[in-house]
Amino acid sequence: MSVLAQDPDTFLTDAQQYHRELLAHCYRMTGSLHDAEDLVQETYLRAWKAFDRFEGKSSVRTWLHRIATNTCLTALEGKQRRPLPTGLGAPSSDPVGELVQRTEVAWLEPLPDESDPSHIVGSRESVRLAFVAALQHLSPRQRAVLVLRDVLQWKAAEVAEAIGTSTAAVNSLLQRARAQLAAVGPSEDSTLTAPDTPAARGLLTRYIAAFEEYDIDRLVTMFTEEAIWEMPPFVGWYQGGPAIGALIHHNCPAEKPGDMRLLPLTANGQPAAAMYMWDKDSGRHLPFQLHVLDIVDVAVTHVVAFLDPALFAKFGLPDSL
Structure with missing residues (x-):
């Protein structure tokens, strides 16, 4: 017809x-x-x-x-x-x-x-x-x-x-x-590693494990020297592994291993992870941040951590863990 x-x-x-x-x-x-x-x-x-x-x-x-x-x-x-x-x-x-x-x-x-x-x-x-x-x-x-x-x-x-x-x-x-x-725009010489490659999957697995085990020192080693971290709606941005590690140590509400749980996913054609934070009042992990990673070779060059729990439903993610 x-x-x-x-x-x-x-x-x-x-x-x-x-x-x-x-x-x-x-x-x-x-x-x-x-x-x-x-x-x-x-x-x-x-x-x-x-x-x-x-x-x-x-x-x-x-x-x-x-x-x-x-x-x-x-x-x-x-x-x-x-x-x-x-x-x-x-x-x-x-x-x-x-x-x-x-x-x-x-x-x-x-x-x-x-x-x-x-x-x-x-x-x-x-x-x-x-x-x-x-x-x-x-x-x-x-x-x-x-x-x-x-x-x-x-x-x-x-x-x-x-x-x-x-x-x-x-x-x-x-x-x-x-x-x-x-x-x-992004420079042409920084070709991002596709999320479905073994290198990207392996690095994302280690990235998630470092957060869940609250091993920020190990997490820092995954970033390049010029890596950038930003997390709207906060206006600041941070550069370099040590600065990113210091930011997480001083401002992350997690206190111990197990406070954070992350689910792997992809967003914008890039590796990503949904972070859930332990909530004492509900006794569950609740939506906290959605991380979108730039990975080049075998290192993280950029993370945008979106602090918008409303996005979790848009990604088909559970409302708690």
């Missing part, structure tokens, strides 16, 4: 096959898992309402991405970018100093990985945390052009039609976006 011969409800049922890539697209645009989920639903609602005007000149996938892009651009009007602490421009913090929390900031959020490994490999580079954080430095229209051209591989004329501008304007936006991304 052709698309045009279907009724809108049947069409939308078929269009659900693109849900995951639309979620990733909206996540790249917004830096927020919560916003991306809402925007995908809005995309499907707009598609359902506009179904009778779909002429079949493009594929359904392209048409949905076009709607999603404009939905995101509308949603981003007047909104501030979503940063990580390292993106605020301040120098590294004192690991034994007071932690400063800013809950009013809309921070960058992590993205759960697709359960199908074949999909993960194809989209891993474009959802990595450092790349999405770098996208946040671009204007929404620059972001849209760069993602459509460089991630989805659309032609300039297709992008121009999608966002209602000229091909020349698209090329200009793309040039500026690429230059800005090169200035703030």
Whole structure:
């Protein structure tokens, strides 16, 4: 049956096959898992309402991405970018100093990985945390052009039609976006180790064991000299294994082995772990942090520890252990 011969409800049922890539697209645009989920639903609602005007000149996938892009651009009007602490421009913090929390900031959020490994490999580079954080430095229209051209591989004329501008304007936006991304984005010489490799799995296992055994000295040896640790909504960031170790010693609520339990997972196409902290009142381990790791070779170069228990449900994680 052709698309045009279907009724809108049947069409939308078929269009659900693109849900995951639309979620990733909206996540790249917004830096927020919560916003991306809402925007995908809005995309499907707009598609359902506009179904009778779909002429079949493009594929359904392209048409949905076009709607999603404009939905995101509308949603981003007047909104501030979503940063990580390292993106605020301040120098590294004192690991034994007071932690400063800013809950009013809309921070960058992590993205759960697709359960199908074949999909993960194809989209891993474009959802990595450092790349999405770098996208946040671009204007929404620059972001849209760069993602459509460089991630989805659309032609300039297709992008121009999608966002209602000229091909020349698209090329200009793309040039500026690429230059800005090169200035703030991840360096090309730091190729991250994929989470499904033996090296990454082995290091993540040791990382989890060090936390659970409260062996911070052993944990420190897993970081490179220039490794960075940050944990939104706290604004500070910390560099180097010794500083990271000092931060954990002085500010982590854990007191002994067993206070922390971690579950391995993947997020943003990277190794990750969900940390649960012992709670005396409930007698259980409760959601505490969600760690997303950059691993290069056999060392940790960056950890973003998200202190947002609401993310645990989004990752399909239990509400306690």
